[in-house]
Structures are given as structure tokens and as C-alpha cells.
Amino acid sequence: MLTAIVGINWGDEGKGRMVDLLSENYDVVVRYQGGNNAGHTVINERGKFILNLLPSGILRDSTVNVMGPGMVIDVEHLFGEVARLREAGINVTPENLKISDRATICMPYHKLLDILEEDRLGDAKFGSTRRGIAPVYADKYMKKAFRMGDLLHPESLKKRLPGILEWKNLTVNKGYGHEELMVDAIYEWLEKYGMPFADYICDTTRYLTDATNNGKKVMFEAQLGALRDIDFGIYPYTSSSSTIAAYAPIGSGIPAQKLDNVIGIMKAYSSCVGEGPFTCELFGEKGEELRQAGGEYGAATGRPRRVGGFDVPASRYGILMQGADCIALTKLDILSYLKEIPVCVKYDVNGELVDYFPSGDDLANAKPVYEYHEGWCCDISNCRRFEDLPVAAQNYVRYIEKVTDCRIKYISVGADRDQYIEL
Ligand code: GDP
């Protein structure tokens, strides 16, 4: 059984929280793309955890976690993340964490280049998380990156490093005028933060093939949402990797396998971190109230997120791109303060009302068309059955199911593991 858990919107839909809940029924959880540029927040009986690189299954004793070949890994960040978990009493061992030898290492100079370029752009900046993700994926496709497996062969790594740094210094030093990158310093960094993971690095394809052949249940955990996908998202304000479910078997290392099930995580309203078109955005007091109510501040960066009402065209598109079989609707409880719930039902693109998700300039120029739904104005965080929800909340859920044409299977009404309704 292979299931992908993916984001339908711009990210931060509550994927980490749902993976934490649903991973109970899975033997293996795999991350298949991205790096530490986004965060999953998980709250359970063991505490509150922010995971940037590790699959959310790491918080369950019986789950094996895989970091797949599609990932980019800043080993210094991983080192810190693992140390924080250990301090909180979570076991991280080569038994429950397997890192693909094909995953790309996000080096200090990738982070540096990300920062240098964002600073150079000034007001025109991309809103990058400055974690080096675009530069490291660029190097991967330039075929000039280092991979986790290289850490197992220090001698050949040492031989390749000077040539790569000579090339990098053409931009870092000769282009941006930053001080030169030094071979020794970079090698020491790899020794200090990368080498300690030597026992965790393996051919995860072989591991996953055996696991699936032996009937193990595998869950793929996406980072970011459909609208950040490099090909199908709001390019260029996308991430640098494929965030969609179709990429899960590739980024995990088992392309011959077919997914059985795609669960889309979709928020009862919208949020978006950073720059780029976000048609349904609410401004002023309305936006500030929703941001406060939803605690919409980035898990990785602490940046205030932009917020808006539920966005029908964007969510329908996200569901389509993900090929979602069903939906987990999250953060419904956040809307409890509203008398009237705003929903962006269509876009006005140059005077024409559309219900599809445009791209390029049409998306940039789109204006939201808002409708209002009756609110319920009471606490729903203790509801555990659909019937327990106030009628207005039931109607809102049924409405969203109808306009997106996708079955809602779970409703999350709080951040704790048990605060959900299964339909
Ligand atoms: P992810 O990136 O998709 O994993 O989501 P984030 O962790 O960045 O953001 C989701 C936030 O909402 C986290 O702080 C979660 O603890 C919290 N959360 C998730 N589901 C719910 C919910 O149903 N209700 C409330 N109140 N909070 C939730």
C-alpha cells in the first residue's frame, strides 16, 4: 500500500499534523523532495516539534523514515534537528532513519549564494527562505553537486572539491565580490556535520523495494503544496522541486511503483508565505484577524504569512494537479470567530469571470470575487463526529466538497493528534 500525503494549496496546510496522525497505520514514511526550506509543526503527547528535514514519522517509535533521492539536505541543519529531537527523548538511529545516497547535499555556499542574490535584488527579491534551495537544485541539474553517498568516499570527495570550488568562486568571489570559498573550510564542515550520518546513508531504493515487496505500508510526505510545484505552480514564485504526488515514487527512489492513494491536505482558508500572486489575499483588519486566529507565522522562518479566504479556483486546480483521491480539510476551527466566512469563488481576469486557475500575467492580474457563508461562532475543537458540528459548519464543509468535487475524508478541528473527525 503506497499513499502520498500532499498539499493542495500554497503549503502549510497542516501536512505534518496529518502525517503524524495517519502514519500510525504505515510502516515507512518517506520525504521525496525539498530541503529545510519549509517546516512541519507536529504537536502530540511527546511535545511540540518543528521538523524541516526529517519525515514526520520520526516521532513514532515503530516507523522507519526515509529521506529520498529527490531531497536536498543541509547536513548542518539535519545535525541540529536530530540533536533537538534527541534532547526531547526521540530516538534517531540508523534503524529508524535511512538517508538516500543519491540525495543532494546543500552546501554552505548554496545558502550563501541564496542570500547574496536576494540581497542583490533588494526590493525585487523573490522572498526566498535563504536556505540555499534554488542554488543547490541548480547545481544538481548542472551535475556539479555533491551527494550524500559521496560522504562515504572521502578520498574522491576531497579530489573533486577544489575543482567545484574554483567554479563556485567565479560567482561567489569574482561575481558578487564575496570572500573566496576555501577548500579546507568546506571539507571541515562536511566532516563535522555530514560524516556523522555515514551509518544512516544507504541505497534507499533497495530498502524501499524490499519493504514494498514484503507488503509494508509506505507513506510519502510532501513538503510545500501543489501551487509551489516547479512546473505547475506560480512560477517563478515556486519551489525548485516537484511537490506533486506524481513525483513521489521518483523522488523516493522507486519509480516502478504506482501510488494506491493520494490524500490531499487542504486548509479551510488560504495562506501563502513570501512573494508572488495570491489572488484571494485579504488585507487590513480582516487579514490581520485571520492571521492572528490561525497563528499564520512561518514554522521555518517565523515570517508572517499572507492570508485569505478559501480559494475555489486555486484549490480545484491543486486537487487536479495532485490527483487527490480524497481530502483532509484542516484548521476548520480557526474560522469559528467569523460571523461571515469569506470564500473566493471565482477570479476576475481582465473583466472575465473564470473558475480555472490561470498562469503568468493573467494570474498576476486576477482579482478575487468573494462570496460570504454563514459562520457558526462557537468552539468546534471538541467535535469528534460530523453530526457534532454546528449546522453552519456542516454546510461549509459540504459546500467545499461540492465546489471542489473531491471527497472530504477527514476534518481537522485542532492541532492535537486527536482533534479530528473522520467521515
Ligand atoms: P505543514 O507545512 O503543511 O506541515 O503545516 P505547518 O506546520 O507549517 O502549519 C500548520 C499549523 O497549523 C501548525 O502549527 C499546526 O500545528 C497547526 N494545525 C494543523 N491542523 C490544525 C487544525 O486543524 N487546527 C488548528 N487550530 N491548528 C492546526
Ligand code: MG
Ligand atoms: Mg509548513
